[in-house]
Amino acid sequence: MTSRPSSTDPWTLVFLLSGLGHLANGLWMLAGPAHWYAALPAGVPDFGPLNEHFVRDLGSTFAMLGLALVWGAARLEVRVPVLVLVTLFNALHALVHVWDTSRGLVGPEHWAIDFPVVYLPTVVLIALTALLVRRTEARA
Numbered sequence: 001m002t003s004r005p006s007s008t009d010p011w012t013l014v015f016l017l018s019g020l021g022h023l024a025n026g027l028w029m030l031a032g033p034a035h036w037y038a039a040l041p042a043g044v045p046d047f048g049p050l051n052e053h054f055v056r057d058l059g060s061t062f063a064m065l066g067l068a069l070v071w072g073a074a075r076l077e078v079r080v081p082v083l084v085l086v087t088l089f090n091a092l093h094a095l096v097h098v099w100d101t102s103r104g105l106v107g108p109e110h111w112a113i114d115f116p117v118v119y120l121p122t123v124v125l126i127a128l129t130a131l132l133v134r135r136t137e138a139r140a
Helices: 010-031 034-038 052-074 076-102 108-138
Strands: none
Touching: 010 034, 010 052, 010 076, 010 108, 034 052, 052 076, 076 108
């Protein structure tokens, strides 16, 4: 049995906006890897030369995560596992950035460059995941 959220459920908006953001980024990576590589304000070229195949591989991941989040907007029973997996991906992605910046692959300016697009969203996702898990456990 599947359950749909009420029209006033704030989590629906959280899942929908996050899903659309992940989906938009993934589709941009799939459709225009060179444009994404050059135009994303995250200093992506600092990490090495463009590899269109690799950008599309990651675009596939972001698109899939976006679709999963949109699914979570519509189905209560998938929200926790979807959000846990999206948060895990983002946390691992953030750790890769920490590792690469710490070891000098990119300059120390990347701590600030990566903060709004990598680290802050990951912290927000971790907090949202904790809140949703607590809320779900309290209802059980």
